[in-house]
Amino acid sequence: MNSSQCPVCFGARLKEWGTKNGYPIYQCTECTHVFAGEVKLASNIEDEAEFRRHITNGAADDDQAQYEQLCRGEREGGHVFLTTRMILDDLQRQQCENKEWLDIGCGSGYLLANLQRRGVKPTGIEPGGWGQIAAREKKVQVVHGLLELGTFSKKFDYVSATDVLEHQSDPYVLMKLIRHYLADTGRAYLSFPLADTFRPWLMRARWAMVIPPTHCSFFTRKSFARLAAKVGFRIEKFAQYNSTGFRGWGRLGLRLAAANKIGDALRIGDQGLVAISPLAPRCDVKLPAAADD
Ligand SMILES: [Zn+2]
Incomplete structure (x- = not known):
């Protein structure tokens, strides 16, 4: 894959959205996926300072500051x-006690701690050192590193990557x-900025979520459906939500929760x-050989 090719459908017909932080931002005309070109894969970055810039947006220099910043979202x-809360609400209709859960990029550990209180057995994985602070502060299990094949030798009933x-x-x-780490009967939860919504339609590359090289991939409903089908997943639920209020909500004396509801x-x-959830594994039924009369 090169930067003039869509990472979802591999199409090469791209529309320019502008540039941000020196990176070109494209939208694929075939699957509508939006992405920053010329961004390296995190697993290919050996320089520690550059790796940190890729995963933190350079927002906090040390792990404690980054942990505290992530906690503000709680x-x-x-x-x-x-x-x-949306994930926990969905779980209410499921029997999840004692189930094994993998949370990829667990950040401040807030989801892990809440799952643990519900009797789930969660494990987090986080490439940033703040994950270990989360493990201590919230008394949860967090592996330090990037997820790879072979990081775990088991399947999980649930996987999340928020x-x-x-x-x-x-x-x-x-x-x-x-897909590799999720059991065939499992369920996964993913959250991400949604590019076929009002703000990106209006702002394009100036949309606040576009922060390359840290944020470099922006799904629409169509491009996510394309990727999910390609990997072998069925979409069970797709919810759109607001988490940053709206312009001027503070001056109106609203609380963030109320502004988000509006x-x-x-x-x-x-x-x-x-x-x-995984599509049913293909059933290769062998037809019985014709009986000899
Ligand atoms: Zn595409």
């Missing part, structure tokens, strides 16, 4: 709070890993949460 109405797909210059690789009612939310 406040009522915050992004991490909302994403976690706000991880937008960091992948080749999202196909991550989706294949999710955003949801107006359908201006630029985030998506999906639940997916």
Whole structure:
């Protein structure tokens, strides 16, 4: 795959959205996926400072500061709070006690801690050092590193990757890993910025979610459906939500939670949460040989 090729459908007919941080931003005219060109795969980056820039947006220099910044999303109405609540609401209809759960890119560990309180057995994996701070502070299990084949020798009943797909210059690789680690009867939850919504339609490359090289992949409903089908997943649920209020919400004296509800009612939310499950494994039934009379 090169940067003039769509990482979802491999199409080469691209529309320019502009540039951001020196990276060209394209939209594929075939599957509508939006992506930043010329971004390296995180697993190919050996320089530690550059790796950190790729996974943190250079927002915080040290792990403690990054952990504290991530924790700000846990406040009522915050992004991490909302994403976690939507997943927990969906789980209410399922028997998830004692089930094994893998949370990829677990950040501040908020989802892990909430799952643990519900009797789930969660494991997190996080390439940033703040994951180990989360493990200590929230008393959860977090592996330090990037997920690869062979990181774990078991399958999980559930896999989640909240706000991880937008960091992948080749999202196909991550989706294949999710399929690899998910049991055939399992369910996965993914959240990511949604590019076929009002803000990106208006702002294009100036959309706040476009932060290459950190955020470099932006799905639409169509491009996500394309990728999910390619990897062998059925989409069970697809929810659009708002997590950043709207312009001027603070001056109106609103709380973030209330501002987000108004955003949801107006359908201006630029985030998506999906639940997916593996398509049934292909059944290769052998027909009995014709009986000899
Ligand atoms: Zn495409």
